[in-house]
Each structure stands twice: as C-alpha cells, then as structure tokens.
Amino acid sequence: MTKQPEDFLPLSQATYYILLSLREVRHGYAIMQDVETVSRGEVTMGPGTLYGALGKLEKQHIIEKAMIQDDDRRKYYQLTLLGKDILHLEYKRLKSLVENSTQLIKQIEGE
Numbered sequence: 001m002t003k004q005p006e007d008f009l010p011l012s013q014a015t016y017y018i019l020l021s022l023r024e025v026r027h028g029y030a031i032m033q034d035v036e037t038v039s040r041g042e043v044t045m046g047p048g049t050l051y052g053a054l055g056k057l058e059k060q061h062i063i064e065k066a067m068i069q070d071d072d073r074r075k076y077y078q079l080t081l082l083g084k085d086i087l088h089l090e091y092k093r094l095k096s097l098v099e100n101s102t103q104l105i106k107q108i109e110g111e
Helices: 013-021 028-038 047-059 081-109
Strands: 063-066 076-079
Touching (some): 013 081, 047 063
C-alpha cells in the first residue's frame, strides 16, 4: 500500500525547514545555511544531522538528487511531488493550529 502525504505528518521542526529550503534546488551546505536563515537561528544543524535527514527523506521519496551540470563534487537535492504535497499539508496543519488557538491563548494571557 502506497503511503499518502498525510501519513508523514506531523513533521519535525528540522524536517519542515529542510523541505522548505528545497523550494529551490540546493546542495547540503546551502540547505544548512538556508534553514538557519529562514528559522531566524532557531534551527541549526551540523552535517551529520543534515545528511542523515536527507538520506531518510530520499529513501521515503520525499526528496531526490537533482542533476546539476556545473559541479559534480556536491550533491544537489530537490523536492519530489510527494515532498511538495507533504510540505503544503504541514503548512496548512501548522497554520490551522495557530489560527484555532490564537483567541484561546489571548484569553489565557488575559488580553
């Protein structure tokens, strides 16, 4: 039975940012830099963590290696269609969490 995009949710914070960084084709070091930038320094990862995650995501067919002509030393990655679907669903899930709880959190804070 083929896994559906929903089966991969929820994503870890690090995985979410890795997929988000692959909005364009990138190599590993560029992914690490982008994750740190986009997360405003909340998520930093070393090469071991990153490449472990990339290997797992590739096995799950969420990302794939991209063919780049100018540099054969580096491995470049891109989202698959499944990866795009997962990222979009996770975004909607997180957005819904925040929207559904905003008023309640304000009540708790006494605003």
